[in-house]
Amino acid sequence: MTLDGAPIEALPGDTVAAAVLAHSGKAFRTTAHETPRAAYCMMGVCFECLLEIDGKANVQGCMTVAEDGMVVRRQNGLRRLNGDTDE
C-alpha cells in the first residue's frame, strides 16, 4: 500500500495503524490545534490514530485491517463538512 504516496508494506492481518507505526515513528495526524498525534490505545477507544484511508478522512487506523493497494495519507487538521480534510 502507499503512505503519502510512498510504498510501504504490511503483513497479512496487520492493522493500518500497526503498519504505519512499523514504517515510521512519525505522527499520523495533527489536531485542530496543530499538535501531532499517533496511534495510542490500538483498540478503538482513543481516536488518536485517525488517517485518511482510500480517500476517506478520520478513519481509525487501528480498527482497519491493511489491504493490498490501500492509499493511506497522514491527516493534517480536521475533516471539512464535505468530507475533505484541510491541507
Place this chain on the structure above:
Amino acid sequence: MSTKTSDITVIGGGVVGLSVAIGLLRAGNRVTVLDGADGDPRASQGNFGLVWLQGKGASYAPYAHLTSEAVSGWPEFASLIEDLSGVNLSLDQSGGYEFFTEEAEFRDFAADLKQQQQFLGNHFSFETIQGDDLRRSHPQIGAGVVGATFSALDGHVNPLRLLKALKQAVAALGGEIVNDAHVTDVSGGSSGFDFSLRSGAHHGADRVVLAAGLGAATLAERLGFQTRVRPQRGELLITEKLSERLPFLSSTIRQTDEGGLQIGGTKADAGYDDSETLDVMAGLAQHAVTVLPTLHDLRVVRAWGALRVMSPDGHPVYARSSTLPGAYLVTCHSGVTLAPFHGGALAQWIDDTTDAPNLGAFDEDRFTLSPAA
C-alpha cells in the same frame, strides 16, 4: 462519626447546586456542597449546553420572564465564572434555530412563540422562516425542512467545561465541595439539620438547599416538600470533529467549540434507565441528515442517554419548607440557561433579604391544585 457544621449546605454538586452555592457564597454565606456518587444520575454530565429562550414559558408567563432575565444575565455571569475559575466557557449567544419537518409542528411552535412574545414584549423577538426562504439564505439545508423559527437571543456554552468551571469557582470563593457524599437521609429540628451519608458519616448545617436533581425524588419528602421530580430520558450522538463551523446553531444540532457535533433532543419516559437505544439513535442521525444532508457520511464516535429532571409541570420549583424552616428546594430542567439567576438573585431569596425576588409563582403550592401532582 464526625459532625461538621456549616452555615448552609447545598445537597447536589451539579450545575444547579454549584450555581446556587456561588450565589450564596457571593452573598457572604459559608457554604458546603455535598456532591453525590459517580453512579448517581447526573444531568449535568449529559446535557446539551444550550442557553435557550425560544419556547420557554410559552404557557407560563413567570417562567418566560425568569428565562429571559437569565439569558440576558449570561454574558456577565460567564465572565464572573471565567475570572474565578480560569476556564473558558465558550459562551456563544449569536442566535439559534428550531427546524421543523412537519407543517403542524411548525405552526404550533410558531403559535407558542407568539404567546411567549406577548408575555415578554420587547424582551423577545423571533422569526418564522418558510423552508424555501431558509434554503435561499442557507442552501445546505435539506428539502425535508418545511420551516424554522429563529431567535437572535439563543446560544450555547461548553457544558462540561461549565461544570468544571463552576466547581473551581465555588472553591475560589471559599466554598467546600465534598465528593462522593451521597445523602441517604436527612432530619431537621430546631437545632438545624443532620444528613446521613452513605459512608456512615454525618454532616450538620443550619440551613439546607436541596438541589439534587433526581436525588430530590427521595429527599424532598423528608424535608417536607411535596414536589416529586421524575426522570425524562434524552439521547445524544457525538460525531467526529469538523474543521469548519456549522452555518447555524439549533436546539437539536450544535457544534462544540472543539469541532464535534452534538445531536439530540429526544424525550422518553424510561424510568431511571439511562441507556441509549438503537432506534432512537437512528432517528437522531436521520433528523440531522434531513436538516443538513452534507452530514450523511459523518461518523458518530459516541452516544449516550441522560436523564432530565422534570417537575410535574416542567417549570422550575423554588420552595421553602413549611414544616422545616431553613430548608429550600431548588429544581428545574434548564440548569444551564438559568445559572445566572441561581448564581445571583436566588441567594437573596434564600437569605430572605429585602431585595429578594418574588418567587411565589414557582412555589410548590401550585401542585396541590393540579391533578398532575
